[in-house]
Amino acid sequence: MNLPSITHKIAIASLVLLALSTIGVRFQWYSYQAGLLMFSLAGLLSFISICASAFFTRRTQKATGRRQLSQAALIALPAIIFFSLSLFSGVGAPLIHDISTDTENPPQFIAATQQRRTSDNSLVYAASNRELQKQAYPDIQSIPTLHKVAAAQGKAREIAENLGWQVNYQESGHIEATVSSFWFGFTDDVMIRISETPSGSIIDLRSASRVGKGDLGVNAKRIREFSQQYLK
Structure with missing residues (x-):
């Protein structure tokens, strides 16, 4: 040959x-x-x-x-x-797969805990993520808004659906969705938390991959996209 x-x-x-x-x-x-x-x-x-x-x-x-x-x-x-x-x-992305706008008090999933398999990544936010995330993604921050919780939640859900997220759970101040990757179909869980403030509300997001030690920066990119759409 x-x-x-x-x-x-x-x-x-x-x-x-x-x-x-x-x-x-x-x-x-x-x-x-x-x-x-x-x-x-x-x-x-x-x-x-x-x-x-x-x-x-x-x-x-x-x-x-x-x-x-x-x-x-x-x-x-x-x-x-x-x-x-x-x-x-994924060049320069840290080896983490769970990103939150609030690293001190990250939003807690409800529906995703029932949807994940035992072999999937844990939904317990690792304290070691905080410093790695702050170094790699200092721009990932909470979103303050003048909207009341209900109005902010309505806008947040609309943006999530426009971005292609599959919303599967919602209650007052809480939205959960899933997003599948293009190539392998990997599923990531995303949560939006809307909390009341004296001037309106504050929005926090958390995006976590079900599998893999690293996410190639996908979760941070997803949160950025949402933030940019909300602040337009």
């Missing part, structure tokens, strides 16, 4: 692993750790095939071989693109 043929097969393998990494996790054929391993391997194989294609295409004499190498580079593109986007999106 010659190099162009091997490179072509490696590229196909990267594409297959890319697809299986998400399909298997979404259908719970295997653990998310196995899915992430396959996803990483897909990125590695795609990188190898693209490098081989770039280095050997002009050095290959046969037209068939050059065509195989060019095809390999195209086939490998999806895996390297998705892997690179995932890798660079």
Whole structure:
């Protein structure tokens, strides 16, 4: 078996692993750790095939071989693109998965405690998160508002739904929702707490991933998006 043929097969393998990494996790054929391993391997194989294609295409004499190498580079593109986007999106993010606008008295989930499996991350807010979050996300803060609790809650729910959050629980001063990631379908739980103040109310959010030690900055980004929409 010659190099162009091997490179072509490696590229196909990267594409297959890319697809299986998400399909298997979404259908719970295997653990998310196995899915992430396959996803990483897909990125590695795609990188190898693209490098081989770039280095050997002009050095290959046969037209068939050059065509195989060019095809390999195209086939490998999806895996390297998705892997690179995932890798660079989380650069600089601390290894935490539970973010709150109030780290001293974080909002407490109600519905999510019943929806999580025993193997999922705990919903007990870790004290070690406080300093890590303050260093990485100093802008994550409570949202003071002149709205009374009911009005603030109505606006908060509308924003949550516009952002694509699936609201599944609500009571006065309390909203809970879930958000699923695009690729693996990982579920994060989000809570909005609205507390009365002398001038109106104050809104606190908490976003926590069900699986994984780190979140690649996704939970902080989600809270930022909500805050920006509310303060418009």
